[in-house]
Amino acid sequence: MLMFAGPRRPLEASEALDRVVREHARAAILVEGWSDEAAVVAWARSCAVDLAGCGIVVLPVGGITNMGKFVSALSAPGLAVRLCGLYDASEEFQTLRILERAGLGANLTREGAEAAGFFACISDLEDELIRAMGPPAVEQLLEAQDEIRSFRLFQAQPAQQGRDTHGQLKRFIGTRAGRKIRYGSLLVHSLAREQVPVPLRLVLAYAMVVGTASTESAPEANPCCKD
Numbered sequence: 001m002l003m004f005a006g007p008r009r010p011l012e013a014s015e016a017l018d019r020v021v022r023e024h025a026r027a028a029i030l031v032e033g034w035s036d037e038a039a040v041v042a043w044a045r046s047c048a049v050d051l052a053g054c055g056i057v058v059l060p061v062g063g064i065t066n067m068g069k070f071v072s073a074l075s076a077p078g079l080a081v082r083l084c085g086l087y088d089a090s091e092e093f094q095t096l097r098i099l100e101r102a103g104l105g106a107n108l109t110r111e112g113a114e115a116a117g118f119f120a121c122i123s124d125l126e127d128e129l130i131r132a133m134g135p136p137a138v139e140q141l142l143e144a145q146d147e148i149r150s151f152r153l154f155q156a157q158p159a160q161q162g163r164d165t166h167g168q169l170k171r172f173i174g175t176r177a178g179r180k181i182r183y184g185s186l187l188v189h190s191l192a193r194e195q196v197p198v199p200l201r202l203v204l205a206y207a208m209v210v211g212t213a214s215t216e217s218a219p220e221a222n223p224c225c226k227d
Helices: 013-022 034-046 064-074 089-101 110-115 125-133 135-144 148-155 165-173 177-190 198-211
Strands: 027-031 056-060 082-088 118-121
Touching: 013 056, 013 064, 027 034, 027 064, 027 198, 034 056, 034 125, 034 177, 034 198, 064 082, 064 089, 082 089, 082 198, 089 110, 089 118, 110 118, 118 125, 118 198, 125 135, 125 165, 125 177, 125 198, 135 148, 135 165, 135 177, 148 165, 165 177
Parallel strands: 027 056, 027 082, 082 118
Antiparallel strands: none
């Protein structure tokens, strides 16, 4: 049986730096929160990728307001780690400016950010996962987790009447930190490989190329995922 962590405090930039140094990481995937970390780790597991063995760490920054601190700390001179990550499309302007200040490009566009290893989610990774799976299949997953009754009660609340099922599912999954982390992993494991959102596939592939220092593979090739 898979075990999942409950609510966790945000990671500090200094802790991220310590982890990178301690684990001799060659690539760091920056994500918004712990549920995103769970999704990346689950995808790596589905691909039979040993993140630690490949020199890859996944670091939740705790939101866009903290992204700059993490990028700055992990861009320190002498630190041999390449950064990549996921960000929400709604926060693209702030993200691109942070990457520019870190010297990862100038006048960056989304395409430029992708070349630097950062990929946009519409509107966030959780939304991408629910959209990829489809609301009916997500409801089946809730039923398998004995949470469908709770979801039906949640749907009946007045505040949920203006939302479609997709929006209700997203809100329900996000109502508890522990549940959000748990479903970050469960949703990924429930998807066929071809259903997994493109940003998630690309960021792991990019980190794999950087982590293994491959000169023969491109991020789009997704060298970690082969049938």
